[in-house]
Amino acid sequence: MAKLLGLYSSPMGLKNSISDGLLNKFLEEYKLEFPNDEIEILDLNLLDMANEPMNSENFMSFWSEEKSNQYIEKLKQADKLLISAPMINFAIPATLKNFIDRICVPGKTFSYKYNGKGTSVGLLDNLTVQVLTTQGAPEGWYQWASHTNYLVNIWKFLGASVLDPIVLAGTKVELLNKLTPEEVVNTKLEEIKKQVKLFK
Template sequence: MKLLHLDSSILPLDNSVSRTISSAIVEHFRKAKPDVTLARRDLVSHPLPHLTLTNLPTDHPHSAPGNEAERDESQAVLNEFMASDIVVIGAPMYNFTIPTQLKAWIDRILVPGRTFQYGANGVTGLAKDKRIIIALSRGSFYGQETPYATAEHTETYLRTVLGFIGITSPEIIVAEGIGHGPEQRAAALEGAHQSIAALSV
């Protein structure tokens, strides 16, 4: 089993809820399956540049020459994703959506002919075999019953983009309200750890 671990929080581990949760998810799998092969990509310490035609993965039909090093890195990101069985993504909500570092990674894995294709019946996702687990943190409360539900563009975006490439049931562990004081932060983390313990391996 190959597991890819991604983080996109600009905070260090000891102050980041999404990093704490994503690390706990990875540890959950490593304890259950010691032979798991782990790939690690920190999208903040090693950020990908914003997308251009010259740094698209070489497999992308619109990829253009001009920046071979960045093209090769983009292709490596795509290949790494395609080789993974499980992908764990640390995704904090920043300004109502995902961090730009995570968006840059997503831009590398949405590639026609590799992760999706168009046909007579519309779009077909080609990454159906992937298991995606998202560690999602939010400073306030954005559930359907809250006044801010329509401002939630992190979970909804990730579900949309993953569904586009065939991953229609990502597992999402949410810790929210973490900006509402230390007690709520601790409660959110405790709930997340309980959800991690219940993950099948």
């Protein structure tokens, strides 16, 4: 039996968010494929640790036991990490960035002991990660902006094995903008089923 940790990050709320809907649909298929796995889902909007950005006032206490270490332990105890993230102003949501800032700790999730040409060593090699992202614009409209690439590569940096992301793009343009959120999510159903089988 494997343990999956899932992260909601959209500020739109569960009822209105396409990215959260994408995660929910993925979980539906996942539970059919792996019915005995343990699943824990965190809504980052509801966590203090994800709603307080790093600044000069909290820098010395930012990586506390309550707001940092316990979430690092959750990641270390999990086998799989499922993340959904919409594009917000060409980047990931602030809650998800705050979460990542909290868990990127040298000596705990990566090492400064350089390996080869100045590369660090990721310490979260227990994790397999599936990234689910959405964006209003079609893929490729803004070559300089890719929240998907950032998420894929930050988890690779931390040592995780990262599967091909599922990207639901163009949600604000035709034809997807004529569909309900559920219909939009269902356009990715076959891709979801394929990735679920690989999420071992």
